[in-house]
Amino acid sequence: MLINITFRIIVLIFCAGISQAQYFESVEEKTESILILLSDRDSLNPSELTELKTLVSSEIGTEVSNSFPDINQKSIDSLKSHLNKFESELKNISTDSAFVLFNDWYLYFQNIFYDYSKEKFFSSKKRKILLFSTSMSCHCTLKMSREQTVELLKFANKNREKYDYWVIDSYWFNELQIKYETLFAPSVIVFNGNNEVLYKIEYEEKMLSQLTNYLEIEQN
Numbered sequence: 001m002l003i004n005i006t007f008r009i010i011v012l013i014f015c016a017g018i019s020q021a022q023y024f025e026s027v028e029e030k031t032e033s034i035l036i037l038l039s040d041r042d043s044l045n046p047s048e049l050t051e052l053k054t055l056v057s058s059e060i061g062t063e064v065s066n067s068f069p070d071i072n073q074k075s076i077d078s079l080k081s082h083l084n085k086f087e088s089e090l091k092n093i094s095t096d097s098a099f100v101l102f103n104d105w106y107l108y109f110q111n112i113f114y115d116y117s118k119e120k121f122f123s124s125k126k127r128k129i130l131l132f133s134t135s136m137s138c139h140c141t142l143k144m145s146r147e148q149t150v151e152l153l154k155f156a157n158k159n160r161e162k163y164d165y166w167v168i169d170s171y172w173f174n175e176l177q178i179k180y181e182t183l184f185a186p187s188v189i190v191f192n193g194n195n196e197v198l199y200k201i202e203y204e205e206k207m208l209s210q211l212t213n214y215l216e217i218e219q220n
Contacts, residue, residue, distance in 0.1 A: 024113050027055050031106050032153050038099035039150040056080055075112045103146045107135045107169040114173055121166040125193040129165045134185040136171040145186045151208040
């Protein structure tokens with residue numbers, strides 16, 4: 001009897017973990033596709049936003065909030081609220097402004113799932129790319145952070161087989177900046193499969209060029 005109960009508990013924990021991963025990855029993928037679209041100065045199709053809202057409001061989101069104390073229903077509801085606010089403002093703003101606001105929502109989403117993303121990132125055995133972005137700074141730094149976030153997302157989408165990635169809002173979470181002595185945003189750190197630091201780029205406008213050059217040299 002005890003064995004059966006233990007097995008059921010293990011199954012429930014496993015299923016809850018899958019639900020959390022499914023929720024995070026589906027919302028993240030759709031969010032990143034919209035962010036890239038807006039960065040290219042393309043108008044946002046209302047159906048894209050509707051699809052994202054459906055994902056955020058899905059039953060899996062409720063399961064996540066019920067199963068993991070660090071991601072509660074209040075956090076999920078806040079994601080919905082911020083997304084609704086973005087939708088209402090979208091009708092009266094330019095594509096450039098929409099990109100700025102949606103980047104803020106993307107970082108807010110990443111903030112809520114910070115602990116989950118941290119564990120997922122550092123448990124990966126691939127080469128890993130960590131970008132310290134920020135939601136609060138001077139105009140120039142914010143602009144560079146937004147642009148480099150999109151650059152990294154585009155690069156990562158083309159190289160999913162080789163690399164994992166993570167974007168952190170360093171204004172709210174700076175523990176890793178301190179740990180790895182990378183105190184500027186935007187900055188990039190490349191890790192190997194054992195989480196050893198291989199390469200750093202700090203506050204460099206040509207970040208992607210330097211990053212791709214390094215990775216090409218490393219492969220050869």
